Every structure is written in structure tokens, then in C-alpha cells.
Amino acid sequence: MTEPTTVNGAVRNEKASGVNTQKRIKFTFDGRQYTGFEGDTLASALLANDVKLLARSFKYHRPRGVITAGSEEPNAIVELGEGACVEPNTRATMIRLSDGLVANSQNRWPSLKFDISSINNLFSRFLVAGFYYKTFMWPAKAWMFYEKIIRKAAGLGTATRKFDPDRHDKLNQFCEVLVVGAGPAGLSSALALAAQGKNVIIADEQPAPGGMARYQSHDKTRQWIEEKLSQLNALENVRILLSTTVFGAYDGGCYGALEHAKQENDYSPRLRYHRIYAEEAVFATGALERPIVFGNNDLPGVMLAYALRAYVNYYGVIPGKNIVIFTNNNSVYDLAADLLDLGCRVTVIDSRADSEPAGKIRDSGGLVYNNAVVADAKGWQQIEKVSVYQKGLRFDQDCDILAMSGGWTPTVHLQSHLGSRPIFNDELLTINLTELKTETTITVGSAAGIWDHGDCIRSGEMAAEGETAQSLQSNSNATEALYYVSQSRNKSLVDYQNDVALPDIWLAEREGYRSVEHVKRYTTLGMATDQGKTANLNALAILAQARGCSMQQVGTTTFRPPYTPVAMGAYAGRSVGLHFSPVRRTAIHHWHERNGAVMLDVGQWKRPQYYPLNESERLRDAYVREMTHVRSKVGMVDVTTLGKISIQGTDAGEFVNRVYLNRFDTLKIGKVRYGVMLREDGFVFDDGTTTRIAENEYMMTTTTANAASVLLFLERLNQVVWPELKVHVFSVTDQWAGIALAGPNSRKVLEQVVDDADVSNDALPFMGFLETTICGVQARIFRISFSGEVAYEINVPADYGESLWAYLLEKGSNFELKPYGTESMGALRIEKGHVVGAELDGRTTVQDIGFGKMLENCKKPIFIGQYYSRRRLFNDPERMQLVGLVSTDKTMSFKNGSQILAEPEITDTPVDSLGYVTSMTYSPERDENIALAFISGGLSRWEDKIVYAHFPLFKLTVEAKVVSPHFIDPQGERLRG
Amino acid sequence: MRIRCPYCGPRDHSEFSYEGDATIKRPQNEDAKAWHDYVYLRANPRGRHKELWSHVAGCRAWVVVERNTLTHEIYESYLPGDMKDD
Incomplete structure (x- = not known):
């Protein structure tokens, strides 16, 4: 038996391998200062300081503590940082302690211990699934009012509106094999692959390799991990990415990974987004322990058995002396032994009729009750005792920590992203992939339903040879099909983070939501930031039981990326602020x-x-x-x-001729011509001038706005539509x-x-x-x-x-x-009546802008728009055509977008608009306010008549006379002078 | 996803711009149905499909990419001149 050491009020197990008790770290939670050690997570450090209440729940504001030791944490959700650096909804179990770290609880007012909204908990029987849909349906208009209040009461943290001062990076990585997960299976697989000379990347979301094996107390296991790590470190063809979560699997062997980087200085990135291209992938993603659904199973002090094992053995935190373990399988007995070794009182409540490892525990002084369940946890803001139910008898048992294990669920999210669908396996009593191997991926270790440490290592090695380890799958923990305890009258949470309780699923089923996808959306189960990692399988079992069907019939919901939340900043990388989009400056800019x-x-x-x-x-x-x-x-x-495109080649004349509506092959060398370009559907695409520089060289100008799209269009014509023309097209704008x-x-x-x-x-x-x-x-x-x-x-x-x-x-x-x-x-x-993008908005024809003659004169056999520009309806006199407007009142100017009516007042809505204003200005030459507009019937119907340009948004009406759009020098004498 | 450009080799898809069905043919006559189909009608096949991608942020070549619209698998890519009619 090892004597625990007492440091700063925190009792630490000196055998702890994950923390460096030589290096203290100060941090602040909810305004109070605490001390932890290097290697601690925020969760482990707070537990060591005997802080068990970390958060309030989403809907009922129930007190919540730490329940896991990993990224699936649904409860201990806190706000990290201050000011502009604040990051809401971060998991305390994944936050590495650093000097001066500041974290705050969220979703509580005025304080975590005394939260007014926890009154919701008393009325929770009314706040069932679908409550908002049912209650706030009527009157419809009042929803605008309800919504604000509901949004304030519900929800978790609040994002900052300030600019993110941190830097984030994006990088591409390439490898032959990506190994996801650095537990026993991942490490052994990576080593075996590296030995074959493969270029390997191994990634793990934890800052240290070893996976769940790190949490064991055996020195041999710890040595094995150290040894494998140093072997991998020595290899040049292996890259190890720690604190890096592979959060998504995408097409063509692309994987998204998020690294929480060590910030060396103010300039180093906080997050790194790796886009990893891998020819093959080994998924050694492990398994997640399931909670059991019983009364008040969310009370602070209730946690998963593996998590307690992690805190005790790895972080050295012994959060209680009197511990109850509730289980339906064998995986908790090692923990029981470890705790007894440390001098704790241990009581195991095992739902199974008998359990093989129980004898050893009893021999070491522990208590084991078989055929027993924990019906309720009891206590005010943290656990004080449990109510145990055994063979019809109920008794209370004091405790300060309750560890639970409802069995293990393989983590198969990445495989699901790629289209594999896990199904429930009756023998393993968990979900499992039907195929452990696809063309480019293979699943190993606990992710494949393999539980024994040695078997996991073996399956990793087999994967390097291309073999699957189906034969090693078994229910070696002797898990029993217990998902929830029915003997409780207290709230039994299924999805902790979204506050979905047992009766919510029953209610959904009674109301006819039978499909698992519907139940999920109606109850919001599995839809919180943790995506229901700890909740989903229990929910499926509860639904199956309620419907009286098998787990396979219920099916599973689909996992989608990302596996864990990814900050938007990571996707943006350096492309923020001025780097968001390139700035183009002309040579004369300065x-x-x-x-x-x-x-x-x-x-x-x-x-x-x-x-x-x-x-x-x-x-x-x-x-x-x-x-x-x-x-x-x-x-x-x-x-x-202006866009400038050089068109060169022996067929350049023919090419330009086909691109424009008007002729260009006849253009003499050293001459410029204005051209109108159509789309194949007959509408105007762009206009500009084109010059014949030499026999086989033309230079085309486009509008500034359309430069890129015209170039792309010409390239399509050149490379795809008319590849037989000997011509080359390229941009010379720059x-x-x-x-x-x-x-x-x-x-x-x-x-x-x-x-x-x-x-x-x-x-x-x-x-x-x-x-x-x-x-x-x-x-x-x-x-x-x-x-x-x-x-x-x-x-x-x-x-x-x-x-x-x-x-x-x-x-x-x-x-x-x-x-x-x-x-x-x-x-x-505008004074001259030239059209630009405001007029050429994709809805105008050459007839509309007064170039109808150009089309009539066009006899070319091939040109873009050759068929549809001749639609009968394009000649309809009712079409809106380009006109000029002059304000009759010199003090009144137009507004772009005004609708044109024949009447000064809008008496009844809706009204049929005659047209609209596209461009407006003041004309100093005419000393008038003028505008270009499209109006049904055009100049031939409206010339010199009065119309009204309405802009109802500003209650603005301008009386206008319709005139030619050429406000100055209509004959063009000046420009020829 | 990566696309193989015949000139540049495999490149990230973000360098490319999707430009639609590669199998449409510009009509050589004034047939109304042919023009209607060319301008307005696009098949939305499930499975293997020939698509045009432009390597806009690269060499600016237009590339025919044979891709499975269901699984997103890319079979091959080549220049439009090398496309064979089905």
C-alpha cells in the first residue's frame, strides 16, 4: 500500500505518471485561484482541489461535475479565457493547465452554487420533449417575444464578438498510412507499418500516447508505452501528432485533423488544422465507456469508471475515500483493486448474478453485491449516498464518489464518415462495424470490438499485414444488457448535455416518433456539442425496449464530421483580416x-x-x-x-468573330471596335472594345467586374467547344x-x-x-x-x-x-448613356439596350447566342427597354432601384411596375438630376411623358420626364472631334 | 479530394472550379430541341459521370474528370480532346 502525499490540500497518488509534481501551475476558476501541476487537465486540477461542481446543465440548470476524462465529456463544459480570447463550451477534461489559465463556469446566474434558473428543475415534468413546440405555438406572433426569453434561459456559453487575437495555421500533410489513435493497437500498428518502410503519421487527441492503457497502474504497461514511443521517435518515416484530433474522414483519402498546439510565444499558433492525405488509414480509435441511466445519475461525484481510474492512476487525484462502483461488466475490477491498494473503501454494485473477479476484491477487503443495481444517487450539489436495489430490497450506502460502467462502445465515427454503418451486435452487446476492412482503411483494437490489451496489440500488428482481427472479437468483459434502471422516480439522464431524460424518449415513442432519426430530432438527443457520444447507444436500447423490437430494427443514427468541435478560426487559418482575400492594387495605386x-x-x-x-x-x-x-x-x-485578354493565333479572327455578336474578322489591323458578347441563352453577357493589334493578334477589354468570368468563358470555348480553332487565349490584365x-x-x-x-x-x-x-x-x-x-x-x-x-x-x-x-x-x-453592369445584369437583351440593329445585321453562321438571341419574345415591345429619366424638380434626385409607375401615388398594393432605375447622377452640363432606367415599352411609347420613380423604403417619389438615354451629344460629334 | 490535372499532376480540389457536364455538345444546326437541351437541360446521373473542371488556380487547363457522383470516387481525368463518346 502506497501512502498518498498531500500537496496544497490536494491528495495526489505519487505513482501518478501523467503529472509532474515538481512543477506547480497557478490557475483561476470562477475568480478563485487554485494550484495544479504540469500535465493536469482543468478537470483533474479542480478535482484535486476538491471542486466537484463545475457547470449547470443546459435546460434544467442541474448541478454538474466531471464525468469523463476525455473529449466525450458532456457535463464539465466551461468558458476558457477572457476578453477577446474567450472560447465558450470547452471541455474541462481536454484543457491542459497552463500558467495563469482563466476559466469560468457558464449558463448560471448569479453564481454556480446558487443558480436562479435551477427552478426549471422543479418544473421539469412540464419541460418535456417537444415542450417548446407544443407550448409556444399560439399566437404565432408572440413567438418573437417568447424566443428571446427562451434563448436567454437555455443554451450554454456565449461567443465573443471581438476579433480573435490568436493565430491559427493550416497545413497539408501527406503520408502512405495514417494511424488514428496511439493506444496499444495504434502504436503496434504504426511500428509494424514503419518497419515495412511505410511513411506513417500517427495522431492522437491526447497529449501523450498510450490511450486507455495509460490509466492502468501496472508498471509493465507503462514501460511498454514508453518503449514503443521511443522506438517510433527514432524512426524518420514516422511523424507523431499528439494533441491532434482526426475529426473527419473525407473523399479521396483526405482527413481533417485539429492540433491544439503548444504556444511557445505570441506568434506561434494556438490551433493547427492539418489536412492529411493518406493512401491508407488504420483506425485505432478505441472505445467509449457508457454511463448507466439511473436516478440523479448526473450528480457531481458520479463519473465513469475509466475516468476515475484515469484521475487516480494517471493524474494522481484521489477524489474520494469511500467509493461505490456500479457495473454491468468486468472492466471495473482493476479499478476496484487499485482503489483498495490506495486505502479507499470500495463497494461494487454488480448487476450480474455472479462476477468472476469479485472474489479477489472481497479477499482484499472490498464489498461486492451481485444481482444489485444503483437506483438513485442522493445528495445536495454532490453525491452523498446511493440507494441500492437488490432482489427487491432497498438500502442506502454512503459514498463520496460513484464510478459506473455500462459497457463499452467502439468509436467508429470516422468509418461512418466514409459511409460504413455500424450495427448492433448481439454477442458483443455493442455496436460494431460489419466490415473491419475497406479498400483503403482497416479498423483495429477496441474500435473493432477487441478488449484485451494483448489482443489489441496483436490486431494492430495484423493490420500492418492487411489482416483483420475478427477472430479476436468477443464479449470478454462479460457485459450484461443493462442500460437503465427502472426502479427510480428521480430524473434519469440519457443525454447529459441536452438534458434528455428517460421519460422524454418514452414520450417521443408514445407520440409516434418511432424512427431513431425522428426521436433524435424531437428530443434533441445526441444533438449537443458532444454529439451524444456517451448517450447514443443507451438511447437506442431504451427506444428498442419501448418499441418492443430488437436493437438492429431500431438502427443507428449517422455520425457526421467533425468528431469534436472545431473552432472556425482553425478553418480560417491565416486567411483573416487583410489576408481574407487578396488585395489587387494597380501600378498607380501609391x-x-x-x-x-x-x-x-x-x-x-x-x-x-x-x-x-x-x-x-x-x-x-x-x-x-x-x-x-x-x-x-x-x-x-x-x-x-479593366480586363485585358490577348487572343492570338491563325484563327484568332474567327474566334473573336464567334464570341461577339458583331463582326470582327473584317476589323482592320490598327482599328478598335465596340463589341457586345451574348450568352448562349441570348441575353447580354458583357461588352467592351477589341483591337486588332496584328493579323493574328487581338486584344479584348472586358468590364472590371466580368474580367474573370469572360476569361473562363473564352477558355471553355477555346479548349472544349472549338478546340479545332488554332488560337490561344490568356489574360494580360496584370x-x-x-x-x-x-x-x-x-x-x-x-x-x-x-x-x-x-x-x-x-x-x-x-x-x-x-x-x-x-x-x-x-x-x-x-x-x-x-x-x-x-x-x-x-x-x-x-x-x-x-x-x-x-x-x-x-x-x-x-x-x-x-x-x-x-x-x-x-x-x-451616365450622361453619355453608356451601359455597364448595372444595366447588363443578365436579364437584358441587345434590343433592350438599343442595339437591336446589331442583331438584325448579324448574318454570321456561328456565334455565341446564335439560336436563342432570335427568340420571338425578345422583340416584344412590352419588354423593358433602356431610357433616360430627367427629374422635373431640380432639387429631387433619383435612387437606384426605384420602381417606375405611371401614377404619383401607390394606392393599392401590389402594383404592376413599369420598370426600374438602374443608374443615377447629377448632370452638371444639363444642371439636372438624371437617371438611366428600363421601362416597359421603351422610348417609343414614353418619350417626353411623365412617370414616377418610387422608392417606398424611404417614402421617396420623384416625378420624371422620359428622354433618350443619351443626355449629351447624341450624335457623338465631340468624341470624333 | 484531389484531382489529377494532366499537366500539373494530382492537385487539391480547391484549385479547381467545377464547370458542369462534359458530355453536352454544341449543336451544329438550328434544331430547337438540340439547342434547348444544350442550353437548359442537364442530366443528374447517379454513378459514373463525366465532368468538366477548370484548373483556375493552376495552369488554367480544362479537364474532363470521370467521377462517381454516389461514392465521389474519381476514376480518371484527361483533356477534353481525349474524351471518347459513350
Whole structure:
């Protein structure tokens, strides 16, 4: 017999292998400071400090303590950390103690010991399954009110709204074999595989290998684990991932694993998400011990037998001196012996008529009652005694800890993720896989229904040879089919975390919820954060008994990833904040920033929206000033973001011809043409200009927004639809910087910068193209206009973008050249009546935007949209067509999205809308508020008539006259000048 | 899941973009049913299926992937030009 040592009020078994009693760690729980040791979990350290009450339950606010020593813990759920680092609903059994750790209980008010909402427990007979559905059905509107109160009373922790200050990493791992679980079966399998030269990863959710074998008191077992670990550590073809839970198995040999990393410093990650690609996998995932359902089986001090064994032997915590063990199988007798060895009083309540190892316990001074069950646990906030029922007799037995074992359930979650369905096995009296081996996986050890330590090791070795260990399966613990005790009148919990009790399942069955999937959803059994790991099999047995059918007939529910909760931060990894999505900056970006431009996000791009004159100038004043300047003098705008696609090859002409509605094969070298691109369903896809640079080379521009989708579409046509055309398509958006020069003075500025090219109206007319040099740098000049003024778009290699911008400003100063932003660029194009994405929203046809002639003139045999663009209905005059709107009241401006009606008032809803406003601006040239809109019947029906643009959300109605969408220079004389 | 790109070898599926049924053929005539089927109708087969995936975050090749829609098993992948009609 070993004499326990007393440290800081905590009694520790000095044979404990899992804690380092030389290193103390201070931590805080619910504001009180405690001391534990290195290696402790929060649960073991609190138990050592005699703290048994850790939490309140979800619905009834019942007092709860630690029930397990692993990741399946349903009760000891706490809030970890403080402030922005707070992580709700973490399992105290999985939290490694670290210096200064702070944890708090949750779901209680005002305190854990005195929780007002525990009054729910008194009314719990009314709070049965389906209570909310039945009670709060009527009146329907009141649900909005009930919901708030119910949500406040129920539920567990609260997530923080603050930014997560921790770092998390994501990494890909590759191996030939992934071994999940580092217990006896996993270790032996990994070693045998490594000996064959296989590249192996072995992962275990615990920080130390050994699985359940760690919790044994035998020195030989502990030595075996140490030996295997050091052998594995010495091998170069083995990687050991500890504190790493393989939480999901996915297609093609991909496994998701979450590592709780050791944080060495402020920069090291807290969580690591491993995506492991493995050709094969060995599942050595072990088994979970089941509770037995009896009265008050959730009282703090009631725990699973294996967990007590872990606390006593591994963490060295002896949480009580007077211990009752309630079992239906042999697996608890080693624990009984260990406890007797430590000087505890031990009483075993065994449901079976006789139990072979009982004699040894009796010989060592323990008590064993056969044919007996624990009907109820009794005590106030923690266990004080149990009520035992034996052969019709009832007696009370004092105790401070009750350990229970209802048998073991193999952990087959990962196999289920891959499509295997476990079924109940009548001989093993537990669920089991029908096939232990699939093409790429094999299941070994307790996960395969093998219980003996030596057999588990053997099955791991067999797996390395590709053999299954079906022959080693047996009910070697002599488990009896006892799942619940019927002699209790107290609450008997089946699912601890969701507060689902025995009568809830009976009620569900009586109300007709017969399918196990329905019972699960109606009672919420197995739907808490623990996914019912300790509850599911007992629930199936209770349902089977209630329905009077076999366990196989009841079936099982489906396990889905993740096995244990995964923080969102782990999936996000480093892709948070600025790293969430790439930022695209043009080559001129830094100039914009230095010169005070207000930047706007356009997809991933940053674009200058406007350049305020001073701090007080607002957007509206700035864009009006900028566009007035363009119309009277000259301005320049960064258009680098437009999509640029190079199309090259001997069939480039034919290819471009097929892509656009209008002809491009006839386009002369050195000329630009505006093109409209359709989809195969006949609607407009995108527009832009395309230039014939050389005989076999075209350069296409797309809208900024559609650059990626047009490229993908062209690639499809090139590689899949018309592979016979000799052409190659690729994006050159990033290779060229683009600057548009617009306004009456633009040619004068251009003349100043080109090295020695003739840019006169004759040499470079509207829709002309010139390849030349500026300061010796290659420059492509396109005579195109988005604003309606004389304009040029200059492309130079991207690296020269900012130099060109600065050079233009310098040379253009005599002509008052000024930069303008996207806001004035957009306003200029609205005045001109050009369409963009707001108009080309996928519902518009060429007829709708006034390009019907383009289609009528099209005689090409093959082009995208060739069949459906000729639908009869596209010519229906009732279709909404592009028009301009002018506000009759100069002080009233439009709102995008306004619905157009013929009447000023909406008297009755719903009303049929005539159309809607797509783009609006103030036009300085006309000194009017204008808008582009689609209206049924178009200009031919509505020209000069009055309509009303309604925006009911803001109670806004604007009286408007319908006009041509070309508000300025409808003949295009300016841009040709 | 990983997809084998004929140019780049096996790559993570997140580098690819799913682009639908690989077996549809653009009609060579003005047949209404053929065009309707090409533009609007897609089979939703259970089992082996030929799909188009574009290696958008890689070499930008379009790849035909033969995949089982039930088990997600990938049998083979090749360039569209190498596809044989069933």
C-alpha cells in the first residue's frame, strides 16, 4: 500500500505518471485561484482541489461535475479565457493547465452554487420533449417575444464578438498510412507499418500516447508505452501528432485533423488544422465507456469508471475515500483493486448474478453485491449516498464518489464518415462495424470490438499485414444488457448535455416518433456539442425496449464530421483580416494614396473614387467638379482594372468573330471596335472594345467586374467547344497599366508625351489604334471614349504605370490636366448613356439596350447566342427597354432601384411596375438630376411623358420626364472631334 | 479530394472550379430541341459521370474528370480532346 502525499490540500497518488509534481501551475476558476501541476487537465486540477461542481446543465440548470476524462465529456463544459480570447463550451477534461489559465463556469446566474434558473428543475415534468413546440405555438406572433426569453434561459456559453487575437495555421500533410489513435493497437500498428518502410503519421487527441492503457497502474504497461514511443521517435518515416484530433474522414483519402498546439510565444499558433492525405488509414480509435441511466445519475461525484481510474492512476487525484462502483461488466475490477491498494473503501454494485473477479476484491477487503443495481444517487450539489436495489430490497450506502460502467462502445465515427454503418451486435452487446476492412482503411483494437490489451496489440500488428482481427472479437468483459434502471422516480439522464431524460424518449415513442432519426430530432438527443457520444447507444436500447423490437430494427443514427468541435478560426487559418482575400492594387495605386484619393473596393481591386480638394470637400462636390473639368479641359483616370485578354493565333479572327455578336474578322489591323458578347441563352453577357493589334493578334477589354468570368468563358470555348480553332487565349490584365485621357484638351496633352508619333485626328481617328513609344517605353494608344469626349486610353507595361501617370501630369499642366476618379467616370458615362453592369445584369437583351440593329445585321453562321438571341419574345415591345429619366424638380434626385409607375401615388398594393432605375447622377452640363432606367415599352411609347420613380423604403417619389438615354451629344460629334 | 490535372499532376480540389457536364455538345444546326437541351437541360446521373473542371488556380487547363457522383470516387481525368463518346 502506497501512502498518498498531500500537496496544497490536494491528495495526489505519487505513482501518478501523467503529472509532474515538481512543477506547480497557478490557475483561476470562477475568480478563485487554485494550484495544479504540469500535465493536469482543468478537470483533474479542480478535482484535486476538491471542486466537484463545475457547470449547470443546459435546460434544467442541474448541478454538474466531471464525468469523463476525455473529449466525450458532456457535463464539465466551461468558458476558457477572457476578453477577446474567450472560447465558450470547452471541455474541462481536454484543457491542459497552463500558467495563469482563466476559466469560468457558464449558463448560471448569479453564481454556480446558487443558480436562479435551477427552478426549471422543479418544473421539469412540464419541460418535456417537444415542450417548446407544443407550448409556444399560439399566437404565432408572440413567438418573437417568447424566443428571446427562451434563448436567454437555455443554451450554454456565449461567443465573443471581438476579433480573435490568436493565430491559427493550416497545413497539408501527406503520408502512405495514417494511424488514428496511439493506444496499444495504434502504436503496434504504426511500428509494424514503419518497419515495412511505410511513411506513417500517427495522431492522437491526447497529449501523450498510450490511450486507455495509460490509466492502468501496472508498471509493465507503462514501460511498454514508453518503449514503443521511443522506438517510433527514432524512426524518420514516422511523424507523431499528439494533441491532434482526426475529426473527419473525407473523399479521396483526405482527413481533417485539429492540433491544439503548444504556444511557445505570441506568434506561434494556438490551433493547427492539418489536412492529411493518406493512401491508407488504420483506425485505432478505441472505445467509449457508457454511463448507466439511473436516478440523479448526473450528480457531481458520479463519473465513469475509466475516468476515475484515469484521475487516480494517471493524474494522481484521489477524489474520494469511500467509493461505490456500479457495473454491468468486468472492466471495473482493476479499478476496484487499485482503489483498495490506495486505502479507499470500495463497494461494487454488480448487476450480474455472479462476477468472476469479485472474489479477489472481497479477499482484499472490498464489498461486492451481485444481482444489485444503483437506483438513485442522493445528495445536495454532490453525491452523498446511493440507494441500492437488490432482489427487491432497498438500502442506502454512503459514498463520496460513484464510478459506473455500462459497457463499452467502439468509436467508429470516422468509418461512418466514409459511409460504413455500424450495427448492433448481439454477442458483443455493442455496436460494431460489419466490415473491419475497406479498400483503403482497416479498423483495429477496441474500435473493432477487441478488449484485451494483448489482443489489441496483436490486431494492430495484423493490420500492418492487411489482416483483420475478427477472430479476436468477443464479449470478454462479460457485459450484461443493462442500460437503465427502472426502479427510480428521480430524473434519469440519457443525454447529459441536452438534458434528455428517460421519460422524454418514452414520450417521443408514445407520440409516434418511432424512427431513431425522428426521436433524435424531437428530443434533441445526441444533438449537443458532444454529439451524444456517451448517450447514443443507451438511447437506442431504451427506444428498442419501448418499441418492443430488437436493437438492429431500431438502427443507428449517422455520425457526421467533425468528431469534436472545431473552432472556425482553425478553418480560417491565416486567411483573416487583410489576408481574407487578396488585395489587387494597380501600378498607380501609391500615387493615388499619396495624393489623398478616397479609395473604393471594386471586387478585389482598390480604385480611386475621387480626389478631394481639401478635407471638407465631400463626394458629391468632388465628382461634379471632376466631371465638369473633364468636359471643359482634360482629365485622366486609372483604368488598369479593366480586363485585358490577348487572343492570338491563325484563327484568332474567327474566334473573336464567334464570341461577339458583331463582326470582327473584317476589323482592320490598327482599328478598335465596340463589341457586345451574348450568352448562349441570348441575353447580354458583357461588352467592351477589341483591337486588332496584328493579323493574328487581338486584344479584348472586358468590364472590371466580368474580367474573370469572360476569361473562363473564352477558355471553355477555346479548349472544349472549338478546340479545332488554332488560337490561344490568356489574360494580360496584370501586364499593362491603363490610363484614360479624356476631354477637349486630351490630344494636346498626348502630343506632348509621345516620342514622335502623329496623333492628329486624321492619323489617329476615333476607334483608331497606335503602337508607339513614350520616353522610349512601349505604349499602346487606343482612341476610344467612355466619357463622350475626345479620349485616349494609353497602355504601358505595368511597371511604368506610375511613371507615365506622373509624366502626363507634368506635361499636361499647361492644359490643366487633372486626375479624376471612378465616381466622376461613372457619372460621365451616365450622361453619355453608356451601359455597364448595372444595366447588363443578365436579364437584358441587345434590343433592350438599343442595339437591336446589331442583331438584325448579324448574318454570321456561328456565334455565341446564335439560336436563342432570335427568340420571338425578345422583340416584344412590352419588354423593358433602356431610357433616360430627367427629374422635373431640380432639387429631387433619383435612387437606384426605384420602381417606375405611371401614377404619383401607390394606392393599392401590389402594383404592376413599369420598370426600374438602374443608374443615377447629377448632370452638371444639363444642371439636372438624371437617371438611366428600363421601362416597359421603351422610348417609343414614353418619350417626353411623365412617370414616377418610387422608392417606398424611404417614402421617396420623384416625378420624371422620359428622354433618350443619351443626355449629351447624341450624335457623338465631340468624341470624333 | 484531389484531382489529377494532366499537366500539373494530382492537385487539391480547391484549385479547381467545377464547370458542369462534359458530355453536352454544341449543336451544329438550328434544331430547337438540340439547342434547348444544350442550353437548359442537364442530366443528374447517379454513378459514373463525366465532368468538366477548370484548373483556375493552376495552369488554367480544362479537364474532363470521370467521377462517381454516389461514392465521389474519381476514376480518371484527361483533356477534353481525349474524351471518347459513350
